[in-house]
Amino acid sequence: MGSERHDASTRGRFLGLKRLPLLLCTALTASCTTVSPADVDLLIAGGTIYPGGADPFIGDLAVRGERIVALGPRLSVNAARTIDARGMIVAPGFIDPHTHMDGWLTSEEPRTRLVEPFLMQGVTTAVIGSDGRGPVEMDNLLAGASGRPPGINFAAFTGFGTIRQQVIGNARRAPLPDELERERTLVRKAMCEGALGLSTGLFYAPQSFSEKPEVVALAHVAGELGGVYDTHLRDESNYTVGLTAAVDETIAIAREAGIPVHISHIKALGVDLHGMAPSIVARIEKARAEGLDVTANQYPWEASGTSMVASLVPLAAQAGGRPAMLARLGDPVVREGMADNLRRRGGPDSLLVVEGPWKGRRLSEIAIATGTDPLAAATAIIREADVSVVSFNMAESDIATFMRQPWTMTGSDASGGHPRMYGSFARKFAVYAKERRVISTREFVDRSTAVTADFLGLKERGRLKPGHFADIAVFDPATFAAGATYEEPQLVASGMRTVVVNGQLAVDAGSLTGAAAGKALRRTPPPGRCPA
Structure with a gap:
């Protein structure tokens, strides 16, 4: 990464210095002059800076405390630590809008809470509570970060599935009027305690037993309180209503509830749907042209991750x-x-079991090994446990079509047994930006940072800008790539040299420092909407 100049006593932490009286630099196109007697904690010098939402330039970035205080082509400041970033890309810390990292971020084990798979990709903020599985007791979740600090920031959705099961259980019916009001009350509670919005997983039972009016009623509460609606579509394939109808339902929910909507891990799943991405993009574009805020996220893999039951039953x-x-x-x-x-x-060769006694074997192999047909083998496995599987079901042309859209953000849908946890951001850059040129480097950065922060309402994050929190990723464009594969899904990414979280070095010279500087990020509801 080049030479480094530093005081060894400050490695992995920064000096507590007084706040600068003025911003050192406000323009990216003019040289910045010395501001004396101001000092800064960290200077990242000579990198190619992609600010997020703006064109790149070669220059310097200065951090003081938790904040970025200056950036520009040339900074002249006294720094407790200087990192030579020549040849590196300097970007805002990446933001993952859809993950299943709840257990990692709230673990009793400090090492686990660092979330190494994300830090080694430059991910500094993750959203949890996805697929309708977020908690109602949002305050408990978010307040817990002060006593058990994580390595990255996180925000959370409250979950429709959690709420529906608490009120109705697993019944296949609509809620009674008093039950619907109880569901709405629980959404309001979670929103007032800092939830980003409401998430759903309408493909999964018991959420799949709901009808649109119930979802609209709950999403409307989240929208009134300034939140967004995140959804795993009712059907990403043709299991039930079909992908097209599921997208139409999602757009209708957004329109009737008056809420921005985000389609998570957008895809055309299964052999019957390959080639459908252009028609789905056209439907979303039409809704956006009509004034609806419809966006999506996507992971850059041809296989999804789910369970044997969700795949087959x-x-x-x-x-x-x-x-x-x-x-x-x-x-x-x-x-x-x-x-x-x-x-x-x-077919049976498309399902790879990633946990349990048959870990690492395709369903076709398991059937041969057990002397049964694939369905009998799957049924026997399900009777023992609902194991996680990797499902190879997407076409590369559809992946590329969705990825090119300016409203498609980078997401991982991170879950165990799939390389997307350890490699989604790194793979998207190395394969789809650098190798295949499906998107540009700036598009990769913007849709992993500023676009995501704006949609989620994460203030003062997602951009390298004076006054913003110092969440920063510095990586080598020649070597930044996923190490994880379907066969070895837990290999960390390569090429991430420096990661800063809220002003503290979390990754230094390519290794974790052990700093746990992450915060729980609460959405603040509009004034007067929640009890004092």
Whole structure:
């Protein structure tokens, strides 16, 4: 990374200096002059700076305390630590809008809370509570970060699935009027305690048992309190209503609830849908032209991550919870539905089991090893546990089409057993920006930082700008790439040289420092909308 000049006593931490009386530099196009007697804690010098939402330039960036205080082509300041970033890309810390890192960020184990898979990709903020699984007790979640500090920042959605199960359970029916009001009250509670908005996973039981009016009613509460609506579509394939109808439903929910909507891990899933991305993009563009705030995120992999049950068992057979589902597995109608779902997914060779006794084996291999047909093998596995699987089901042309859209942000949908946790941001840069040139480097940076921060309402983050929090990623464009593969999904990315979280070095010279500088980020509701 080049030479470094530093006081060894300040490695991994910064001096506590007085706040600068003035910003050192306010323009990116003019040289910056010495401001004396001001000192800064960190100077990142000579890198190619992608500020987020603006053109890149070669220059310097200065940090003092938690904040960026200056950036420009040339800074002349006294720095406790200077990092030579010549040849490196200097970007805002990446923001992941859809993850399943709840357990990591709230772990009792300090090392786990550092979230190494994300830091080594330059991800400094993650959103949790995805797919309708976020908590109602938002204050407990967010306040816990002060006593158990994480390595990165996080914000959270409250979850429709959590709320519906708490009020209705696993019943396949609409809520009664008093139940609907209880659901709305729980959304309001979570929003007033700092939730980003409402997330849903309408594909998953029992959320799949809901109808649009119920979702609209709850999303409307979140929208009134300044939140956004994040959704795993009711159907990303043709399991039930189909992808097109699911997108139309999502747009209708946004319109009727008066809320910005975000489609998570957008895709055209399954052999029957390959090539559909252009028509889905056209529907979203039409809604946006009509004034609706519709966006999406996407992970850069041709395989999704889910469970054996979610992949194969018809939704109707999942009603009533696991015991009821297991009792139905011998039903010929259920078996027929499972057979069609397996075909839809691309056949038994398309499902890779990533946990349990059959970890690392395709369903086709398991069937041969057990002397049974693939459906019998899958049924036997499900009776033991609902194992996680990697499902190869997408076409590269669809991935590229969605990725090119200016409203498609980078996301990981991070979950165990899939390389997307350890490599999504790194792979998107190395494969889709640098190698295949599907997007430019600036598009990669902007849609991993500023665009995401703006949609989520994360103030003073997502850009390298004086006064903003110092969340910074410095990486080598020649070597920044995913190490994780489907066979070895837990290999960290390469090429990330420096990561700063709220002004503290979290990654230094390519290694974790152990600093846990992350914060829980609360959305502040509009004044007067919540109890004092």
